[in-house]
Amino acid sequence: MKQGTIKQILLLTDGCSNHGEDPVAMAALAREQGITVNVIGMIDDQATDERGLQEIDQIALSGGGISQTVFAKQLSHTVQMVTRQAMTQTLQGVVNEQLKKILNKDTGMESLPPDTRGEVMEVVDELGETANLEVLILVDTSASMKSKLPTVKEALLDLSLSMNARMGSNLFSLSIFPGKRKDTEQLLDWTPKLDSLTSLFSKLSPGGLTPTGPAIREAISQFKKKRSRKGWLSGGDEYIEKSV
Amino acid sequence: MNTSRNQFNIGRGTVIHGKWHSQAYLVERLLGRGATGTVYLVNGPDGAAALKFSNSLSITAEMNVLKAFAKVQGSSLGPSLLDADDWESGYGVQPFYVMEYIQGPTLSAFIRMRGSSWIGVLLLQLLENLQTLHEAGWIFGDIKPDNLIVSGPPFALRCIDVGGTTKMGRAIKEYTEFFDRGYWRAGSRKAEPSYDLFAAAMVAINLVYPERFSRNEEGIKQLEAKVRQKKELQAIAPVLIKALQGKYSSASAMRTELLVSLNSETKKKEPVNRRSAVRKNNGRAIYKQKRKERGLFTLAAVLFIAVVYVLYVLTELLI
């Protein structure tokens, strides 16, 4: 298998979308193009909105990813865990496909005896360590997220720390929704490290609608743009910081 | 996939049959639940054992680590792996593995019962085990007192959760924030010896701060201050601080210095104790001296009588 790139959208939100396309459909659209959608639902101590939780689960389900709801305090740990588990899940899917071909059966890893399963797992692990990872982070900045943004910032710095300990390369990109004039606004173009995020976050002024669906659609196009620009983005080490 | 808790419950007397190796295990009782796994005390073909259910990924990964541990000569840190199989139960197919049952209190409970003078000694044991593990190319990762069990006597430190063990050079995947140097902004999450040594120092800190504490903006300075504040850690503080700063390149280097500081601890006890110790010593010394004097007196008396007697005999003979 060639050195693969894993593409993920990481959506951080605290509630229901209320504008534009159905985010569940948009997540399915991403999945069709090999992009996994993971969702972190940030909940308060107050009674949580049942519909919001359902939407969170459904986006991840149709986006082929993982969803997890957390209290703000556990966010850092959860964000890196979800990203990593989703990577493993993707890789395992790839390996399972290969296995099906080899075994010529419609069965996956579960049908193997435990010892062989262990060997397959070792391959998945190795791939997870060396694969290139591209994560587009989508942060909900509607009014209710205001108090949670400092924690989001911490969690994203932590994610960059975890992922950069791997041998494979990483690229992160950060967008917020709603944007100032559009549904989505890119804050940070593809970059291997998220350190510059600290200054960007302090300038945010949360408010407005929650256009989750349009944000996912826009995110998909960011992966495309990246490809077409690769030609002149030398090495990928440089990044462009968009004004807020 | 869902990351939520593994919920199922199995009662005493349930028999778990392995699909591949056809062993049977009789459930005795629940031993504990973690974030993902559930562990039961079972009776198997070789007697008592611990049987763990979890999601397929964790089970397989941990099984791999335990297998690798078995190849590491002289490391007794993890439990030995006895079996790995699938159980076709009413809940669907459940992957599980069976390991050695490790009995004893957790490190935190042990220190609570026996006192802080055990911290240094058990830390020595931990470092020795880590050295063997590192030499074999593995980093433990998720070291914390809840995962460490003191079995015995003779007391030996064992670890019951090997889920965080990572090949050297890769990225640490499982950690607990308080023990993670990334969280304290004291370094990367790369699996290297200094990662484990940082966590080992944090274990010592946690033992004297059972409530733990969260980080402020000072990073490692905060930890250094916390170490210095506790008199229980006074003797080993310089070693802990060096480990926090990532200055040890190997567990054995840290162990050597820890040993030196533990050996010299008896000489320079903390002030309050020292005074009473001195007084005690003085008392004993005076008493000893008196006894010595009395001995000398007896000796002198005996000699004097002997001399007098000899003189008497001589005079008798001469006259």
Ligand SMILES: Nc1ncnc2c1ncn2[C@@H]1O[C@H](COP(=O)(O)OP(=O)(O)OP(=O)(O)O)[C@@H](O)[C@H]1O
């Ligand atoms: N070999 C063993 N011998 C005795 N008790 C054990 C053993 N393994 C596990 N236990 C008990 O089961 C509990 C849960 O096990 P473990 O910590 O492995 O689960 P986990 O889901 O992997 O946890 P974590 O949340 O730490 O990842 C432990 O706290 C301990 O009490």
